Amino acid sequence: xxxxxxxxxxxxxxxxxxxxxxxxxxxxxxxxxxxxxxxxxxxxxxxxxxxxxxxxxxxxxxxxxxxxxxxxxxxxxxxxxxxxxxxxxxxxxxxxxxxxxxxxxxxxxxxxxxxxxxxxxxxxxxxxxxxxxxxxxxxxxxxxxxxxxxxxxxxxxxxxxxxxxxxxxxxxxxxxxxxxxxxxxxxxxxxxxxxxxxxxxxxxxxxxxxxxxxxxxxxxxxxxxxxxxxxxxxxxxxxxxxxxxxxxxxxxxxxxxxxxxxxxxxxxxxxxxxxxxxxxxxxxxxxxxxxxxxxxxxxxxxxxxxxxxxxxxxxxxxxxxxxxxxxxxxxxxxxxxxxxxxxxxxxxxxxxxxxxxxxxxxxxxxxxxxxxxxxxxxxxxxxxxxxxxxxxxxxxxxxxxxxxxxxxxxxxxxxxxxxxxxxxxxxxxxxxxxxxxxxxxxxxxxxxxxxxxxxxxxxxxxxxxxxxxxxxxxxxxxxxxx
Amino acid sequence: xxxxxxxxxxxxxxxxxxxxxxxxxxxxxxxxxxxxxxxxxxxxxxxxxxxxxxxxxxxxxxxxxxxxxxxxxxxxxxxxxxxx
Ligand SMILES: Cc1cc2nc3c(=O)[nH]c(=O)nc-3n(C[C@H](O)[C@H](O)[C@H](O)COP(=O)(O)O)c2cc1C
Numbered sequence: 292x293x294x295x296x297x298x299x300x301x302x303x304x305x306x307x308x309x310x311x312x313x314x315x316x317x318x319x320x321x322x323x324x325x326x327x328x329x330x331x332x333x334x335x336x337x338x339x340x341x342x343x344x345x346x347x348x349x350x351x352x353x354x355x356x357x358x359x360x361x362x363x364x365x366x367x368x369x370x371x372x373x374x375x376x377x378x379x380x381x382x383x384x385x386x387x388x389x390x391x392x393x394x395x396x397x398x399x400x401x402x403x404x405x406x407x408x409x410x411x412x413x414x415x416x417x418x419x420x421x422x423x424x425x426x427x428x429x430x431x432x433x434x435x436x437x438x439x440x441x442x443x444x445x446x447x448x449x450x451x452x453x454x455x456x457x458x459x460x461x462x463x464x465x466x467x468x469x470x471x472x473x474x475x476x477x478x479x480x481x482x483x484x485x486x487x488x489x490x491x492x493x494x495x496x497x498x499x500x501x502x503x504x505x506x507x508x509x510x511x512x513x514x515x516x517x518x519x520x521x522x523x524x525x526x527x528x529x530x531x532x533x534x535x536x537x538x539x540x541x542x543x544x545x546x547x548x549x550x551x552x553x554x555x556x557x558x559x560x561x562x563x564x565x566x567x568x569x570x571x572x573x574x575x576x577x578x579x580x581x582x583x584x585x586x587x588x589x590x591x592x593x594x595x596x597x598x599x600x601x602x603x604x605x606x607x608x609x610x611x612x613x614x615x616x617x618x619x620x621x622x623x624x625x626x627x628x629x630x631x632x633x634x635x636x637x638x639x640x641x642x643x644x645x646x647x648x649x650x651x652x653x654x655x656x657x658x659x660x661x662x663x664x665x666x667x668x669x670x671x672x673x674x675x676x677x678x679x680x681x682x683x684x685x686x687x688x689x690x691x692x693x694x695x696x697x698x699x700x701x702x703x704x705x706x707x708x709x710x711x712x713x714x715x716x717x718x719x720x721x722x723x724x725x726x727x728x729x730x731x732x733x734x735x736x737x738x739x740x741x742x743x744x745x746x747x748x749x750x751x752x753x754x755x756x757x758x759x760x761x762x763x764x765x766x767x768x769x770x771x772x773x
Numbered sequence: 774x775x776x777x778x779x780x781x782x783x784x785x786x787x788x789x790x791x792x793x794x795x796x797x798x799x800x801x802x803x804x805x806x807x808x809x810x811x812x813x814x815x816x817x818x819x820x821x822x823x824x825x826x827x828x829x830x831x832x833x834x835x836x837x838x839x840x841x842x843x844x845x846x847x848x849x850x851x852x853x854x855x856x857x
Contacts, residue, residue: 416804426834459808566833
């Protein structure tokens, strides 16, 4: 099965697999569409493809695009039944492979140019921008999208998923955190010079393009998409600036980020499951041109309590990128996993505990890396503990993590304004604090006499007894184990 | 009659009967619902004093029970002229 090349192909593939439903009755862009997406997330239900939107004939919505591992497998062109850790292994294989550069296609072949609005016709309200959650600070244009920019000095291209609220017909305000690639370019270059930064927002991307836009990978996103898809991404030049955007995207907004114009942004329902970050003056985007496909579909991610793509996809890619980083440093890790229900706050790292202090070394690397601001807990378990099995991890944590020697706290580290537990002061200045839970038996304990024996079916019975019990399980009168 | 909404951290920010500068969003039905303007305005807790009505949301989007009538005196342009 090939990876879907566009959002349209993805919607069809999801419907065919029973992982999306077509909603034919009219839905309201004010709250109703958002509520459908939210409920679908909370039930891990099929993604809603809403074909008729109040006030916006000809447009549709696709919600909760990647909020289940089944849809993630479909996005990668895998059998929908593929599970973790196989999906993760595939991601690692593809992203460690040959770089696949994008191709730039002719404007006339680019579906995203089917309709072009310029000058006085530019009005974001002509698009079905949803009010995602009641009480949000505004209607959010960008919830599942990529903001495309080019670094002014290095020239490398960045696609990032940074939320964008519609402020008025031509203005959006967005949350671009200072430690993100775009945040750094703005703070290092554009803001001190007072220069505006050209941008393009692409909405309704292929699922792999969206995955690339929120993956914390050092590989530039246009190449990362090619590597994930196994073929070059198709790009097309913008109408009003030199940026290139995915040609198959549903909607493109072109414009400039204004360093000297500030408008309010937020509050907004966030991936932590709360509305935490305060309404504030953030980054202002002025839109000069809108292009879109006929019958364009706007994609919606509705973040809130688990589980949505903010948690699922970010947990997935943060975990795998940390695994790459730790392995590149020679740490004997056996796997890294973030449970989506931790709202990507806890990294679980499996390691062969061959030397002392390895848990702290892992924590320091993880927190000190580019990924660090996004999580504040690292739990290190041994290679005998199944990192994907929360019951095992929780048991290891509650029984092996010494309350005094096993918990290591790091203060004054980078954080985000989104941490629900952070003090108002910490949120305002993106100050974090971090903790490592070392759930390894200390290496200086005598392995025979000091390390407790794990009393489990797998660990304490001889193999022939285990085999006999398994073979006779039904004969004993038990129903089959799923 | 126009319906407006404002976000504040504390309702005390909404002093009555004097000129205030606020960022308001329109709640009038239609495709422009929820778009913002920066305006000069006057408020009153006497809902009959002005024709337009204002409802209030707090820092994390909670709807406040406070209601005002409002007179919008004019728009304030924050956008630098070079972007117009
Ligand atoms: C649904 C969703 C919404 C996100 N919203 C934001 C956001 O508003 N601001 C932000 O800085 N990062 C946000 N992220 C995380 C970034 O997309 C992510 O950090 C990405 O790697 C871009 O960061 P980079 O510029 O550092 O590569 C979001 C991720 C997802 C999945």
